[in-house]
Amino acid sequence: MEGLDYRPYFPMSPEGHATSYIRSAVRIDVTVHELGADVNRLLDEAVQRLIPVAIRHKHGILVTQLGYGKYAVEVDPNVPLGLVEEKKLGESRV
Template sequence: MTFIACESLTLNIERRAQMESTLDEAVRTLSESAIVRRHGVLVTRVSPTTFVASLSPDVPYGMTQEKTEW
């Protein structure tokens, strides 16, 4: 089995209608790495159209948290 670790994804989402599904897909993409590391996932909105989804030891294992920084 080949495992490629992914720690973060930067997403540019221009259309509100695509926001939820795109962010859900990003969290699913990070899930395997989160399980291996026993971290949660933090989704940070850094601008009106830019989001960063990343593994975070500060988020409880199995959880996803959202934050806004703009």
């Protein structure tokens, strides 16, 4: 089974308050359970769905590999508008 899981995503500031500039943004979690599943297709689909939100907030999109078969695709204010960056959990972005 494979699929996309849509969840409202409210990034937290260091003080613990939700940041207001992307309060309405969406994070899409992608989980792949089957060997041979087309991960790139699922990630591309998630990115395409977030592009309108990213444009509206003038941010880019960050794809993070959280673990084996688990990814988070989200609008990120630290990614420049028009870019999609990738990272693995625990890595810093370059």
